[in-house]
Amino acid sequence: MTTTERLSLVTPTVEEGRDLAIKLARSTVKATQPDAEVRARLRPVYAEDPLALVAIAHVVAAEFATIAAANDYWR
Amino acid sequence: MTTTERLSLVTPTVEEGRDLAIKLARSTVKATQPDAEVRARLRPVYAEDPLALVAIAHVVAAEFATIAAANDYWR
Amino acid sequence: MTTTERLSLVTPTVEEGRDLAIKLARSTVKATQPDAEVRARLRPVYAEDPLALVAIAHVVAAEFATIAAANDYWR
Amino acid sequence: MTTTERLSLVTPTVEEGRDLAIKLARSTVKATQPDAEVRARLRPVYAEDPLALVAIAHVVAAEFATIAAANDYWR
Amino acid sequence: MTTTERLSLVTPTVEEGRDLAIKLARSTVKATQPDAEVRARLRPVYAEDPLALVAIAHVVAAEFATIAAANDYWR
Amino acid sequence: MTTTERLSLVTPTVEEGRDLAIKLARSTVKATQPDAEVRARLRPVYAEDPLALVAIAHVVAAEFATIAAANDYWR
Numbered sequence: 523m524t525t526t527e528r529l530s531l532v533t534p535t536v537e538e539g540r541d542l543a544i545k546l547a548r549s550t551v552k553a554t555q556p557d558a559e560v561r562a563r564l565r566p567v568y569a570e571d572p573l574a575l576v577a578i579a580h581v582v583a584a585e586f587a588t589i590a591a592a593n594d595y596w597r
Numbered sequence: 598m599t600t601t602e603r604l605s606l607v608t609p610t611v612e613e614g615r616d617l618a619i620k621l622a623r624s625t626v627k628a629t630q631p632d633a634e635v636r637a638r639l640r641p642v643y644a645e646d647p648l649a650l651v652a653i654a655h656v657v658a659a660e661f662a663t664i665a666a667a668n669d670y671w672r
Numbered sequence: 673m674t675t676t677e678r679l680s681l682v683t684p685t686v687e688e689g690r691d692l693a694i695k696l697a698r699s700t701v702k703a704t705q706p707d708a709e710v711r712a713r714l715r716p717v718y719a720e721d722p723l724a725l726v727a728i729a730h731v732v733a734a735e736f737a738t739i740a741a742a743n744d745y746w747r
Numbered sequence: 748m749t750t751t752e753r754l755s756l757v758t759p760t761v762e763e764g765r766d767l768a769i770k771l772a773r774s775t776v777k778a779t780q781p782d783a784e785v786r787a788r789l790r791p792v793y794a795e796d797p798l799a800l801v802a803i804a805h806v807v808a809a810e811f812a813t814i815a816a817a818n819d820y821w822r
Numbered sequence: 823m824t825t826t827e828r829l830s831l832v833t834p835t836v837e838e839g840r841d842l843a844i845k846l847a848r849s850t851v852k853a854t855q856p857d858a859e860v861r862a863r864l865r866p867v868y869a870e871d872p873l874a875l876v877a878i879a880h881v882v883a884a885e886f887a888t889i890a891a892a893n894d895y896w897r
Numbered sequence: 898m899t900t901t902e903r904l905s906l907v908t909p910t911v912e913e914g915r916d917l918a919i920k921l922a923r924s925t926v927k928a929t930q931p932d933a934e935v936r937a938r939l940r941p942v943y944a945e946d947p948l949a950l951v952a953i954a955h956v957v958a959a960e961f962a963t964i965a966a967a968n969d970y971w972r
Contacts, residue, residue, distance in 0.1 A: 529836035531895050536604035540621070544628055546840070546886075550879040553844055555869045568872035569630045572643035576652040577876040579625040583659035584883035586621075592895035595606050595667035611679035615696070619703055644705045647718035651727040654700040658734035661696075670681050670742035686754035690771070694778055719780045722793035726802040729775040733809035736771075745756050745817035761904035765921070769928055794930045797943035801952040804925040808959035811921075820906050820967035829911035831970050846915070846961075850954040853919055855944045868947035877951040884958035892970035 531592035539593060543586035547578065606667035614668060618661035622653065681742035689743060693736035697728065756817035764818060768811035772803065831892035839893060843886035847878065906967035914968060918961035922953065 533539045555561055568574035590596070608614045630636055643649035665671070683689045705711055718724035740746070758764045780786055793799035815821075833839045855861055868874035890896075908914045930936055943949035965971075 529840075531836060531890065532897065536606060540604075540624065540628075544625065547879050547883065549840065550844065550882045551875045553840075554875055554878050560870060564870065564872050564875070568876070570635060570639065571872065572639050572646065572649050573652060574872050574876060575626045575629055575639070576643070576649060576656060577873060577880070578629050579622050580652070580656045580659060581876060581880045581883050582625045583622065583656050583663070584880060584887065587659065587663045588883070588887045588890045588895075590606065590663045590667065592890065592897065595663075597607065597667065611681060615679075615699065619700065645710060645714065647714050647721065647724050648727060650701045650704055650714070651718070651724060651731060653704050654697050655727070655731045655734060657700045658697065658731050658738070662734065662738045665681065665738045665742065670738075672682065672742065686756060690754075690774065690778075694775065720785060720789065722789050722796065722799050723802060725776045725779055725789070726793070726799060726806060728779050729772050730802070730806045730809060732775045733772065733806050733813070737809065737813045740756065740813045740817065745813075747757065747817065761906060765904075765924065765928075769925065795935060795939065797939050797946065797949050798952060800926045800929055800939070801943070801949060801956060803929050804922050805952070805956045805959060807925045808922065808956050808963070812959065812963045815906065815963045815967065820963075822907065822967065829915075831911060831965065832972065847954050847958065849915065850919065850957045851950045853915075854950055854953050860945060864945065864947050864950070868951070871947065874947050874951060877948060877955070881951060881955045881958050884955060884962065888958070888962045888965045888970075892965065892972065 531589050533589065533593060536590075536596050539589045539596070540582075540586060543582045543589055546585045546589075547581045550581075606664050608664065608668060611665075611671050614664045614671070615657075615661060618657045618664055621660045621664075622656045625656075681739050683739065683743060686740075686746050689739045689746070690732075690736060693732045693739055696735045696739075697731045700731075756814050758814065758818060761815075761821050764814045764821070765807075765811060768807045768814055771810045771814075772806040775806075831889050833889065833893060836890075836896050839889045839896070840882075840886060843882045843889055846885045846889075847881045850881075906964050908964065908968060911965075911971050914964045914971070915957075915961060918957045918964055921960045921964075922956040925956075 531542070533542055551561065555564075568578070606617070608617055626636065630639075643653070681692070683692055701711065705714075718728070756767070758767055776786065780789075793803070831842070833842055851861065855864075868878070906917070908917055926936065930939075943953070
């Protein structure tokens with residue numbers, strides 16, 4: 523994942539941790555399929571496919587587990 | 598996930614930890630598919646599909662693992 | 673998951689930890705599909721589908737990992 | 748999982764940890780589908796399906812992760 | 823995975839941790855399917871399949887969790 | 898998994914940790930489908946199926962996570 527601004531797993535809030543988890547998951551899709559047009563074309567396919575929506579939620583849960591540990595669960 | 602009220606992974610009971618895990622999983626589906634009508638239309642599809650029901654249970658198990666660690670397993 | 677009796681992740685034995693993992697996995701399916709008749713109708717479908725049986729085993733393994741950590745692996 | 752002999756996650760060797768992981772994964776399939784005849788009928792289906800074989804390997808990897816942690820990785 | 827240069831899970835930045843996670847995931851595909859021509863032929867298939875793109879993101883999330891722990895989350 | 902030589906999760910290098918993860922994943926497929934001829938017959942099926950290749954990478958990532966923890970991430 524090659525982005526300019528420096529990434530950190532530390533976030534001030536749980537909500538920002540969730541948003542980062544979604545961002546990281548999407549960044550991998552982008553790294554695998556760099557063509558924005560293709561990704562846009564695929565969106566209506568997965569966004570109305572229950573199994574795809576659940577699979578995306580599973581990736582976000584996995585990324586969030588890492589981010590939550592990084593933030594000591596915002597305790 | 599952009600909600601107003603502040604989220605915390607700390608819950609008083611295991612049951613509330615389970616409910617939070619379900620809430621977090623659903624919040625990701627909502628973030629991926631913001632259209633409530635589409636989500637409502639998809640409900641009868643996944644709610645009667647064994648593989649979808651099991652896949653949802655797997656996402657909740659992953660979210661719950663994070664929440665349980667955040668609460669030191671309510672020991 | 674809204675049940676009356678108080679849940680605990682702590683169990684006296686590994687076997688009870690396994691049973692709790694199965695119970696938690698099933699509770700999520702129940703929370704997603706509250707209609708007992710629908711769940712009963714789906715049973716013969718997943719109970720004779722190898723991929724569904726393996727997917728269920730994976731959810732139980734994920735829930736059990738959390739329960740085992742909660743019990744310090746019953747060491 | 749209701750078996751008579753007392754289960755422990757502690758094993759003398761890594762190999763026995765692997766065997767226990769396979770045993771635990773199979774015990775969940777058995778708890779979900781108690782009918783031995785059905786399980787026997789399904790065997791040729793999953794045992795020659797690459798995706799099913801890989802999915803089983805994933806469940807065993809998840810169970811083994813728990814068992815390895817229980818044994819402090821046999822270090 | 824047999825490569826000449828010595829691998830380390832320690833990376834200076836989160837971004838490099840993400841890139842390493844993608845590299846490790848790809849290295850396993852390469853170890854399973856060493857034929858570069860076959861892999862190239864498969865690329866348009868998975869790169870335009872939402873479920874495959876999400877499944878790849880899930881593998882990267884799993885590899886990244888390990889790398890993040892190795893780097894103490896770059897805290 | 899019943900092999901003669903004694904298994905250890907401790908490896909000198911990350912590369913050997915990766916190779917061990919692949920070996921463990923394959924050992925489970927072998928334990929589930931002991932018939933080498935059947936496994937050989939299935940190889941061209943999964944080795945050219947993107948979803949199968951990604952699913953295998955996911956199993957290896959899960960096994961590697963355990964091995965990396967066993968080696969304290971080769972830090």
